[in-house]
Amino acid sequence: PYRVAVIGRTLNRNYGHGIDKVWLDIPETKIVAVADDNPRGLEAECRRLKVDAKHGYTDHRKMLEAEKPDIVAVCQRWLDMHATHVIDAAERGVRGIYCEKPMCRTLEEADAMVAACEKHDVKFCLAHQTRYSPRLKVVEQLLESGRIGQVLEYRAHGKEDRRGGGEDLWVLGTHVLNLANHFGGDPLWCFADVRQDGKPVTKEHVREGPEGIGPLAGDSVQAMYRMADGATAYFNSVKDAGGSPSRFGLTVYGPKGVIEMHTGHLPPVFILEDSSWTPGRTGKKWLPVTSAGVNEPEPLEDGGLHGGNKLAVADLIDAIENDRQPESSIYEGRTAVSMIVSCFESHRVGGPVTFPLKTRKNPLTLL
Numbered sequence: 001p002y003r004v005a006v007i008g009r010t011l012n013r014n015y016g017h018g019i020d021k022v023w024l025d026i027p028e029t030k031i032v033a034v035a036d037d038n039p040r041g042l043e044a045e046c047r048r049l050k051v052d053a054k055h056g057y058t059d060h061r062k063m064l065e066a067e068k069p070d071i072v073a074v075c076q077r078w079l080d081m082h083a084t085h086v087i088d089a090a091e092r093g094v095r096g097i098y099c100e101k102p103m104c105r106t107l108e109e110a111d112a113m114v115a116a117c118e119k120h121d122v123k124f125c126l127a128h129q130t131r132y133s134p135r136l137k138v139v140e141q142l143l144e145s146g147r148i149g150q151v152l153e154y155r156a157h158g159k160e161d162r163r164g165g166g167e168d169l170w171v172l173g174t175h176v177l178n179l180a181n182h183f184g185g186d187p188l189w190c191f192a193d194v195r196q197d198g199k200p201v202t203k204e205h206v207r208e209g210p211e212g213i214g215p216l217a218g219d220s221v222q223a224m225y226r227m228a229d230g231a232t233a234y235f236n237s238v239k240d241a242g243g244s245p246s247r248f249g250l251t252v253y254g255p256k257g258v259i260e261m262h263t264g265h266l267p268p269v270f271i272l273e274d275s276s277w278t279p280g281r282t283g284k285k286w287l288p289v290t291s292a293g294v295n296e297p298e299p300l301e302d303g304g305l306h307g308g309n310k311l312a313v314a315d316l317i318d319a320i321e322n323d324r325q326p327e328s329s330i331y332e333g334r335t336a337v338s339m340i341v342s343c344f345e346s347h348r349v350g351g352p353v354t355f356p357l358k359t360r361k362n363p364l365t366l367l
Helices: 021-025 039-049 060-067 082-091 107-119 134-144 166-171 173-184 304-322 330-349
Strands: 002-008 029-036 071-074 096-099 123-126 153-157 187-196 207-209 214-216 220-227 232-238 249-254 257-261 269-272 286-290
Touching: 002 039, 002 060, 021 029, 021 039, 021 304, 029 039, 029 060, 060 082, 071 082, 071 304, 082 096, 082 107, 096 304, 107 123, 107 330, 123 304, 123 330, 134 249, 134 257, 134 269, 134 286, 153 173, 166 173, 166 207, 166 214, 166 220, 166 232, 166 330, 173 220, 173 232, 173 249, 173 330, 187 330, 220 330
Parallel strands: 002 029, 002 071, 071 096, 096 123, 153 232
Antiparallel strands: 153 249, 187 220, 207 214, 220 232, 249 257, 257 269, 269 286
């Protein structure tokens, strides 16, 4: 089996969304070691993962050098150490890395992560679990067949809860912007406005963000992107403006109708075949989309985030064995970070910014 080492940080949001435990259900892998800079958390995680305490380390570098794992799971939700852990793992001979989202804090870090993985031929997979949903394949087929016509718009929303605005953009926007990138190709430019209490964000509004994000600002983000397929993508998040149930997801508009997709292993997906986009006027119905097709019963059981992690890890292992990039690759991870950062950079310069961005640091440090 592939030897897996787990890196987490008990005092910094633990082990993410099951990134540590998924390996227990993967027959091709065996967890051989755990690193956690908190001794009590390390002891508890070793028990949870059934790893002998002598293979627990408070220094991840010592673990990598002593255990020589094939695959590393970078688990913590806080992203301030993602780049360090990924680069250290790549430089010490691992073959694959499964990493919690968001990928990192800046494009400068993303560039360094890409360089390390390229230099050492490491396959990197980011935990965008929706990318592995069996329902995503059906949405791809619907779009490719022209079921709603040529795509005109992508509209993405975060959860718009207490984190609405800049934090929502970072923590949850990574998922939906990655979906827009997947369907629409790479972004060409971004034009965005970031506000705090109704006022344009200035240097005075910048604070240290939670979850290791770094400098952060804004309780409202309105962004527009031009995508490679010619469609326009939008991201919107306003604090405490979320719906119930949540609007968190991506909606795709075409001249023949609309497809709505949320997030998860088997996320809610619907299609409206209505060229007016207003079923209140036409009487047209939203139809559910399952892994079996439009308005068909779902033959699969929803595995939640764990189900998504299992599919992602299977893809990572196949990528290692067949020398290809995973579906949710390090390059797509960098693009998601770029789409996030571009909102703050566009706001800073007061107009559209083109990709690739010239600014590789956090734009809010340049206000």
